Amino acid sequence: MEEITKNIKEMCIEANLRLSEDVKDRLFQAADAEEKPLGKQILEQLKENLCIADAESIPICQDTGMAVVFVRIGQEVHIEGGSLEDAINEGIRQGYTEGYLRKSIVRDPIDRVNTKDNTPGVIHYEIVPGEQLELTVAPKGFGSENMSRIVMLKPADGIEGVKDVILETVKLAGPNACPPVVVGVGIGGTFEKCALLAKKALTRELDSHNEIPYVRELEEEMLSKINALSIGPAGLGGSTTALGVNIEVYPTHIAGLPVAVNICCHVNRHVRRLL
Amino acid sequence: MDKYISTPLTEDKVMDLKAGDYVYLSGTIYTARDAAHKRLYESMLAGKDIPLELKDNIIYYLGPSPAREGQVIGSAGPTTSSRMDKYTPLLLKNGLKGMIGKGKRSVEVIDAMHEYHAVYFAAIGGAGALLSKCIKKAEVIAYDDLGTEAIRRLEVENLPVIVVIDAEKNNMYEQENAVIPANGKDDR
Structure with a gap:
């Protein structure tokens, strides 16, 4: 014990002082790629923030x-x-x-x-x-937790319905969730299982992909569509709205298509240990 | 446009600030978030004195992490402003001139900012370690029992903030994004 x-x-x-390498890598890549000057300046400040946090043990x-x-x-x-x-x-x-x-x-x-x-x-x-x-x-953190949603779609809504829910949730979150965000999505299961899948998805490394081919494609498509929203760093515009989209799926009922979207800010913290 | 502003945030300084300005803020500001706002609001409605002067002042929506030995304050970034919306118009009516936070504001807040001449700044969410370096002094002045949510008086030096909504209702979140209603209703 x-x-x-x-x-x-x-x-x-550890989780609160140092970001894991996968999240850090994505943030650094985004800072290089961002074309909007203010967006780039903000991403550079987020990089500097990580250095100060690490060096001076400030969360x-x-x-x-x-x-x-x-x-x-x-x-x-x-x-x-x-x-x-x-x-x-x-x-x-x-x-x-x-x-x-x-x-x-x-x-x-x-x-x-x-x-x-x-x-x-x-x-x-x-x-x-x-x-x-x-x-x-x-x-x-709850700035982003507050902007998360669960929607009980109808089976007829299909994958297009799922895409709409994901995009709409990121739009509604806008500047409130401290973009660039990481998006964890759960599809299927029951009400509570779906939310748990979304939370778990946030703890998966950003350089990994779901093993199911259509889910992997959905992850890539949604990342690109979210970044096309131009919400940008701090919600002030730019091409960096999300650092990653992780999706988990689970069998569900003939009558249902639950979708949960758990938004996390760029400080997507997770530490894993095996005892 | 880059601007250097010192507190107190008087009327003339407010009217000179435009949405999109990048501002380096220096001087005395105060922190208050959810629980402190609730107490301030209830005291004001009851006609009681409140523990800070609102006139020409700025409130930073901040609940810092604890300071280590030798540090002024811990991590010190902004929290989501919309949770303060319910209380904000009354504070603006009583002289508050500036707010620092992140995220959208309600129509009621934006209207009150216009009526009483005030400005809303965004600080960068999730950059608490960086922002803490601009805070030179921090002292709890009220509601100590609220812990991180107590009201603190801060002395800041060149705190980087961006004017998101000015007193003329120009709103950077609207300019930068397509029309995005929040929670199904338009609360920008």
Whole structure:
């Protein structure tokens, strides 16, 4: 348990100070490619921001997020020494306190009293074959979380309907979600499964693609269509509106076609470790 | 156009600022976000004193991360402004001249900015480490119990911001993008 707490703590801090290479690469490429002068200037400032954050241990963004934790537990693994959930939340508590990260969590959505230690996190468990434990920590900022949507399409809407929902969501988010954004999409499943697919899609490396050919094509097509919206860096115009689009699909019901679009800002944080 | 502006943000300075201006801001500004706005608003409606002078001042929609030893402040970028829209017209009526945040504003806010002569700046979202370097002093002056949402007085030096909406209702978000209604209704 102590090992889990220690790892979660380190991962919370690491995620908030340093972007993973895949996201950083896309941001750097975008800064080179952006043609609009103001857009380019903003992307250059975002690059400089990453350097300062790394060198001086200042969080990349002041919204250090709600800690989303994905736990994949091998079914042969037996964890001893107390509650796994408590161990994870203790790691979040230590990470956010000792790492000088912002405490953004309120204990109740209506009475809104801050818990002052950024707990609890949102924890998703998955039991998988094997004897390893995989942890992913993805602190999620709410500027972009607030602009995310789920739509229950009709099967007749088909793939064109899905494309419309994705584009419309990015348009509605506009400057509010801190573009350039990363777009995580879930298609299929049930209401909650679809949202979870979209969240998981955000933790997939941006230089990867879905293995299903039509989904891969959809990822590429949507990235290009989103960038053609010209929302641009900070919503002030330009060809860089998204750094990547990741899509996950799952079987669904004969009557449904759920689509969830989880928007993330350019500070798309995720750290993964295998224990 | 690049401009260097010092606080207080008086009427003449406001009227000289146009959407699209890149402004380096220096002087005293205040932070307030959701919870502080709610308290300010409720105090004003109840006719009570509020802990800061609004006249000719600027509010930065910011909840910083904590400062390490030797740092003035932690990461210090803007939060989404639209969540403050409900409270903003009353603050503008009472003399607030500038706001720094990110994202769209409601028609009510833009109308009030026009009526009372005020300007809306965007700072770059997600550049909190960079922006923190422009903050030379930070002090909590009210609502300490709100933690990151407390009201802080900041001394800033050449804080880079962009005029997105000016007092004449020119709106850079409208100029740069096609017509994009938010949440199904046009709240630009």
